[in-house]
Amino acid sequence: GKECPDYEDCYIRKARLKAVDADVVVINHHLFFADMAVKDLGFAELMPTADSYIFDEAHQLPEIASDYFGETISTKALQALINDLRVIYRSDIPDMLQLGKTLNKLETSVADLRLVFGGDGARGDWREALANKPICDAMHRVIANLDFLYKVLKLCLDRSEKIEHPFEKVMTFKNQFERAFDTSQTGFSYWFETTRRFLSIHITPLDVSSKFAQIVKTTEASFVFTSATLSVDNSLEHFSRSLGLKPTSQFIVDSPFNYKQQALLCLPRYLPESRDDLMPHALVKLAKQVIEAAKGRTFLLFTSYRAMHLVYEGLNTALQYPIFMQGQASKRIILEQFIRHGNAVLLGTASFWEGVDVRGNTLSCVVIDKLPFASPDDPLLQARMRDAEMRGLEPFDAIQLPQAVIALKQGVGRLIRDANDKGVLIICDNRLVTRKYGQTFLSSLPDMSRTRDLNKAIRFLENIDKNEK
Known part of the structure; x- marks a missing residue:
């Protein structure tokens, strides 16, 4: 505080003074909740009071709120x-x-x-x-x-x-x-x-809805929540319920991209079941074909580190293109290398499913190994499912499915980032067509042309550059 010898020159203090005088302040979700937590204690504040709060990537809020309220x-x-x-x-x-x-x-x-x-x-x-x-x-x-x-x-x-x-x-x-x-x-x-x-x-x-609703009520400000992945099966109910919101206005805006023309979704036939020991071998075989057709320029997104490492071992010496894997360097450095090469292959898990923006023909194909259901061993997930059951809800439908749909939409969103982008999305999980809930996933994804024939996806990739010319 004021006893600090560098108090007058402190960059944090100066930033706060600027924020007080500013018309618009840009912060992250964590600072918002830290500010609310400090104000709740009643002795200080980190940020000035605002008339309006606009949250981008708002799908992250329930999880972050849980951390701060816990x-x-x-x-x-x-x-x-x-x-x-x-x-x-x-x-x-x-x-x-x-x-x-x-x-x-x-x-x-x-x-x-x-x-x-x-x-x-x-x-x-x-x-x-x-x-x-x-x-x-x-x-x-x-x-x-x-x-x-x-x-x-x-x-x-x-x-x-x-x-x-x-x-x-x-x-x-x-x-x-x-x-x-x-x-x-x-x-x-x-x-x-x-x-x-x-x-x-x-x-x-387990439930932050009442606490967050109280924040909305107490601040007497207007709140706007926006994200490309708020909806589940064309409904915003899951998100609103998770934060205790009673919106006066809500709508889903159509994408500016022409997915029918720009992208192809492939659900390949004849793949092993997602938990089959042969799955990593099948992924390596499939990846070699699509990477060759895409001339590198491929993201492989995984739900586990184990699967990522197994596939990396199978591809590392078999490709003529540069190959990078999450963990070899920082996320920023790996992305910079991927973009700089222009024909590289990148393998990643959770942190590469969102917040990654690669535009143009540097990325032409995204392969997702399986549906991103949270691990059933996760103690927090288990507790939330037990709580849902006690409230008379179906735990899978109320907790696991919506979370997985939102996570998948994030991964899918890596492919088309611009009106001129073209590419192929390949999801290697049979459950999309063999399980009833697969339709919930599919109806939540962009309206792409679909095929179960991997050869069609390969031809699409081979012709991307020709179509651009």
């Missing part, structure tokens, strides 16, 4: 606090040996808590995890060490003014870890996630 307890954040306190100890009060020992003890107990969950990264139900005695014991040791650290820091308050803020944070962490034992609240999903080094415990609301 709570996360992270050992990564706790480790950062330990590191900060260790710097203060060494620079300001090195004679306070008890503080150094206490920090070491807490750091060990935090590391032990992570190790109790095993070596691999995972997600799971926190309620089930608490039934495991070693996990409970490890949690109690962290709480006990936080409590002891709090008492030691209390003795240090008059030794360094830098102690006051971390002193309060230690008590906050202790309260959070104790609260993690109370899983009795209904309407919330309690789940955990581990990475190679850290553990995070999440308490996530």
Whole structure:
């Protein structure tokens, strides 16, 4: 705050002052919810109050709102606090040996808590995890060490003014870890996630509609929500219900693109079932044909890292075109390389399904391995489906299907980005034609010409450049 020696020159402060004077402020969804969360506490604000809020890519809002209305307890954040306190100890009060020992003890107990969950990264139900005695014991040791650290820091308050803020944070962490034992609240999903080094415990609301509706009511502003993927089966009901909206006006605008002329949707025959072990081999064989016909210029979008890596191994030495895979470099660098080459192949998972804009003849074909249903093992999805069932809804129709339709529309949207673009979309999942819900997916997609004959798709690709001339 104002006590900071760089307060007058602080770029964040200057940006906020400009925002107060501006007519239009452009921010991301996260800053909007962070601002609402701070205002809700009643002591500050990050952004000035607005008369109107316009959300682009609004399909992301329910998920982001869940994060902000929930709570996360992270050992990564706790480790950062330990590191900060260790710097203060060494620079300001090195004679306070008890503080150094206490920090070491807490750091060990935090590391032990992570190790109790095993070596691999995972997600799971926190309620089930608490039934495991070693996990409970490890949690109690962290709480006990936080409590002891709090008492030691209390003795240090008059030794360094830098102690006051971390002193309060230690008590906050202790309260959070104790609260993690109370899983009795209904309407919330309690789940955990581990990475190679850290553990995070999440308490996530299953329904944000009432809270978001309250924000809309309290701000007394007008709200506009827009996205290319808000509708499911030509209806906006799923989106409105997820945020508790009662719109005074809503409409679906036709695409400016002539999909019938510009694009072809191919659902190839004779492919294995989506979960069949032979599927990656079949995808490699299909990809070789379409990449050759498209002269590179292909996105292969996957729903899992495993499938992506298997197909990459099959294609890597078999193509004459440059091939890039998500994870080899940052998303931005990979996209720049893909565009620069002009005849490259790119393999990606979730982050490449949306927010990627490749126009012109640099991208002529998008291949999607299967329908993007969320993993049934996802604890948050499981909790939402249980909650839907308790409310008398069909969990698949209310939760899984709409989410998958919106995700597929995002992936499909990578193909045609301009009025002059042409291309082929290939979806390698038989369920589009063998399952009843396949029609919901198809009716939600742009009105492209369709075929089940891969040879027609190959001919379309081979003739794209001729048609342009």
